[in-house]
Amino acid sequence: ASLDQIGKVDSTLHAFLETDEKKIYDRVKEVESGIKTGKYTGPLAGVPVAVKDNICTRDRKTTCASRILENFVPPYDAEAVRRMEDAGMIVIGKTNMDEFAMGSTSETSAYGITRNPWDTDKVPGGSSGGSCAAVAADEVFAALGSDTGGSIRQPAAYCGVVGIKPTYGTVSRYGLIAYASSLDQIGPVGKDVSDCAALLETVAGYDPKDSTSVMRKDLQFTGYLKKDLRGMKIGIPREYLAEGLEKDVKRALVDAVHLMTRNGAIVEFFSLGLVDYVIPAYYIIASAEASSNLARFDGVKYGYRTEVFEGLHHMYKRTRAEGFGEEVKRRILLGSFVLSSGYYDAYYLKALKVKAMIKKAFDQAFVKYDMLLAPAAPSTAPKVGSSLSEPLNMYLSDIYTAGVNLAGLPAISVPCGRDSSGMPVGLQFIGDCFQEKKIIQAAYAYE
């Protein structure tokens, strides 16, 4: 059924970069017999799932939607993929994304754009646009995405599906091709909160192969699927309702607040502070880490290598010039600049200090509130072709999501109505570290 649906809609949407039918049918047979023999007993056995193309899949291409990894076939599975396979899930294919997860529209892919299933003239958001479009269009039941500054939550909002960015350290980053390692987290995308909770439960857990993995005992997220908001204290950062927020998104947020207070939640406005510094700090840190992480793509060990060159340095230069797209090059340049001597203190170090202050501001908020409520993005999905020429405006649209990554917090994006043109609006619940249970319960009670 999943392949049928892909056959019907994916030539238009282009959510997938790869669906290998032979591998899928082999895997289906394996799972069928595994279910019979009792190898796979859980509720997710046999469920088709998609995987963002920056997450390694053994013997299946993993390109990060970049030319530089055009023919890269990893010899191992990411830990999150391994856990899904252990649960008997069937990886249907790899999903399109912004190149190396840098972008907010899925238009920076080297392999063509993905379209929003609700209006194919619009983008699905990004960078996990393929994963979110695939779930929204019923091509798969769920998918894995990655979120460095909003890349699960924002496309989930644009596509009218649910997405979770877990607390940093909850899902192993082993096999996730690094963008900004101190911010990257893998997370689930699903049709509803319970599907996301079930998938998160499957992929979360300590992994010694990731040095930032956290040992947690509270990973039974499906136990918190309760329709109960009574007594929950929810704060809305006043700054989030300032200029830049589209009228329809604001209205949807206000409607959601009324619904939640009617159901027993206590919702208040408060001042979070430092909100203007989120985007500059995020883009300095993310670009700095990216410039370092992407240094490994040099045409020597794996991936693309230029054909004509004279000597090693020329080979590096041409390989990277030909292999990386514009947005990736912009980030590498920006990142190398803020890390260079003379600018390191003024930019990178300063951004790290701001990051620590932002974390403190959130910590203070969680003394008073169980969770925070925010839009997922300032607007609904923009038209294809309207964002890329204005990178700064595109960066500004991460205002409600990137702070969560800087502070390492968990957050969930859930659909909350439509704008006047019928496009989905997303609402975000932000929790304190390790409080996925609270935001999962609130989002489930709300949806």
Ligand code: GLN
């Ligand atoms: N839009 C942000 C960026 O381009 C977020 C990307 C992400 O979370 N991977 O960096």
